[in-house]
Amino acid sequence: MKKYLILLLLTLPLLSNQSLGVKENLGKFIPLDLTFIDEDGSSSTLKKLMNGKPTLLTLNYYKCAGICSPQLNKLADALGRVKLAENTDYKVITVSFSETEKPSLARTKKKNTLNIMKRDYVKDAWHFLIGENNSSGELAQLVGFKYEAVKMENGDIGYIHPAMTVVLSPKGKITGYLLGVNQLSADITMAIDEAKLGRTRKPILRSDAPFCFTETPAFDRAVNKMTRIMGVLSVLLFLAFFFFFLRKKSKKEDLFANKSKSWDMNSKRVQNAKGIAELITKKIKLEKSMKLMDFGAGTGLLSYFISSHVNKIVAVDNSPSMLVEFKSKSDEFACQTEVVEKDLSIDTIDETFDGIISSMTIHHLEDMVSLFDKFYAMLNTGGFIAIADLDSEDGSFHSDNKGVYHYGFDRKELQVIAENVGFKDVEFDLASTIEKPHKTFTVFLLTATK
Numbered sequence: 407m408k409k410y411l412i413l414l415l416l417t418l419p420l421l422s423n424q425s426l427g428v429k430e431n432l433g434k435f436i437p438l439d440l441t442f443i444d445e446d447g448s449s450s451t452l453k454k455l456m457n458g459k460p461t462l463l464t465l466n467y468y469k470c471a472g473i474c475s476p477q478l479n480k481l482a483d484a485l486g487r488v489k490l491a492e493n494t495d496y497k498v499i500t501v502s503f504s505e506t507e508k509p510s511l512a513r514t515k516k517k518n519t520l521n522i523m524k525r526d527y528v529k530d531a532w533h534f535l536i537g538e539n540n541s542s543g544e545l546a547q548l549v550g551f552k553y554e555a556v557k558m559e560n561g562d563i564g565y566i567h568p569a570m571t572v573v574l575s576p577k578g579k580i581t582g583y584l585l586g587v588n589q590l591s592a593d594i595t596m597a598i599d600e601a602k603l604g605r606t607r608k609p610i611l612r613s614d615a616p617f618c619f620t621e622t623p624a625f626d627r628a629v630n631k632m633t634r635i636m637g638v639l640s641v642l643l644f645l646a647f648f649f650f651f652l653r654k655k656s657k658k659e660d661l662f663a664n665k666s667k668s669w670d671m672n673s674k675r676v677q678n679a680k681g682i683a684e685l686i687t688k689k690i691k692l693e694k695s696m697k698l699m700d701f702g703a704g705t706g707l708l709s710y711f712i713s714s715h716v717n718k719i720v721a722v723d724n725s726p727s728m729l730v731e732f733k734s735k736s737d738e739f740a741c742q743t744e745v746v747e748k749d750l751s752i753d754t755i756d757e758t759f760d761g762i763i764s765s766m767t768i769h770h771l772e773d774m775v776s777l778f779d780k781f782y783a784m785l786n787t788g789g790f791i792a793i794a795d796l797d798s799e800d801g802s803f804h805s806d807n808k809g810v811y812h813y814g815f816d817r818k819e820l821q822v823i824a825e826n827v828g829f830k831d832v833e834f835d836l837a838s839t840i841e842k843p844h845k846t847f848t849v850f851l852l853t854a855t856k
C-alpha cells in the first residue's frame with residue numbers, strides 16, 4: 407500500500423500539468439459550424455454531418471499503429487450489435503486529429519472499419535473526416551481530448567493520445583464519454599438515448615487502458631524526455647492502481663461473516679425465498695435436465711425450494727461464510743449442487759447455464775449493465791433469468807447499508823437495461839412482501855429469456 411502511495415505522490419506533479427488524457431467537458435456545446443473534409447474530399451459543417459441526430463464522435467489518426475485501429479474495430483463490432491437504426495437514430499463521426507492526413511486515407515480507414523461489421527451498415531451513417539483550418543485541433547480542445555505529437559524512430563510524426571468516444575446531442579451538447587477501447591453495445595444504446603434528450607451521463611470506462619503508448623518515437627534526448635517520463639510514469643501508475651485495486655478487491659471483506667450462521671433462522675427470509683421460488687416455478691417451465699446458477703445463493707434458501715425441479719444448481723457467491731452454510735446443507739437439496747466462490751462484479755464464469763435465479767442479491771452490485779451483460783453471456787440460447795429484489799425503497803430496508811449500492815430498483819430502468827443487453831420477454835411480477843415494524847417492502851421477480 408505504502409509503495410503505491412509513494413508512486414502516486416511522485417507522479418502527481420507530472421500529471422497535474424494535464425497535458426495528456428481526457429478532460430471531460432460534460433454539458434459544454436460544440437459549435438456545429440466547424441468544417442471538415444469528408445472521405446470524398448468535400449467540405450462540410452458538423453451540423454450537416456450530424457443531420458440533427460445524436461452523434462458518437464471519435465478522434466483518431468488514420469496512420470496510427472497503436473490504439474486507433476483496435477478502438478475503431480471494437481466500436482464497429484459493438485455498433486453492429488446495437489439495435490438502433492444507424493443514420494436514422496444516430497450518426498458516427500471519426501475525425502483525424504493529424505494535420506497531415508488526406509481524404510484517401512480516411513476513405514481506406516472507413517472501408518476497413520466498416521468491413522469489421524457482421525452486417526450491412528448504412529455507409530452514410532459513419533463519416534471519416536480530416537480537419538480544415540485547424541478544425542480538428544479546435545474540436546479536440548473543446549471535447550477535452552489531449553494529445554501530443556512525438557517524433558518516431560523512422561522520422562515520422564506519431565501521437566500519444568487517449569482512446570475515447572464522445573457522445574453529442576443533436577444540438578452539439580457533450581452528453582457523455584465512453585472511455586477506452588472496449589465498449590458494450592448496451593452502454594452505447596443508453597448513451598445515444600440520453601443524448602437524444604440532451605441529458606448528460608456519467609463517463610464510462612470498461613476495463614482497459616485508454617492510452618496509446620504503442621508508438622516507438624525517437625525520444626531524442628531533451629526534447630521528448632518529458633514525454634517519455636510521463637508515459638512511463640503513467641503506465642506505472644496505471645499498473646500500481648490496477649494491482650492495488652485487484653488486491654483490494656480480492657481481499658474484499660466478507661460482509662456476511664457475522665450473519666451467515668443465523669441467516670436461516672429468520673422466518674421472514676425463509677418465507678420470502680419460498681414465495682420467490684413458487685413464483686419462479688409458476689412463471690418458468692423448469693425441467694429435470696436443467697442446470698441453473700443461483701447468483702448470490704448465500705446459504706441456499708432459494709436453491710433449496712427450487713432444487714426438486716432441476717438437475718443441478720451452481721451456487722455462486724462471494725461470501726465464504728455464506729457458502730460454508732450452503733455446503734453444510736448439501737444433503738438437503740433435492741438436486742446436485744456445486745459451490746463457486748466468485749464476485750460477479752469483478753469475475754466472470756466460463757460456463758453456461760439453462761437459467762440464472764437470484765434472490766435479494768443484485769442490490770449489492772453497482773453496475774447493472776455489466777451484470778446483466780454477464781448474465782446474458784452465461785446463458786444458453788433460450789435460457790432464462792429470474793431475478794428477485796426489492797422495488798425502490800428509501801434506504802430503510804437494511805439497518806446498515808454497507809455494501810448496498812441500490813435502494814431497490816425502478817422496474818422500468820431495469821427493464822431498459824435487460825432489453826439493451828439483448829434479453830427478450832422481460833416481465834415483472836410481485837413475488838412477495840416483507841413486513842418490517844416501520845414499513846412494508848415489496849419484492850419483484852424479473853423474468854426474461856435469451
Ligand SMILES: C[S@@+](CC[C@H](N)C(=O)[O-])C[C@H]1O[C@@H](n2cnc3c(N)ncnc32)[C@H](O)[C@@H]1O
Nearest residue numbers: 702703704723724725728749750751765767770
Ligand atoms: C441478501 S443475501 C441473499 C442470499 C440468498 N439469495 C437469500 O435470498 O437468502 C445476498 C448474497 O449475495 C452475495 N453477494 C453480494 N455481492 C455479490 C457479488 N458481487 N458476487 C457474488 N455474490 C454476491 C452475498 O455474499 C450474499 O450471500
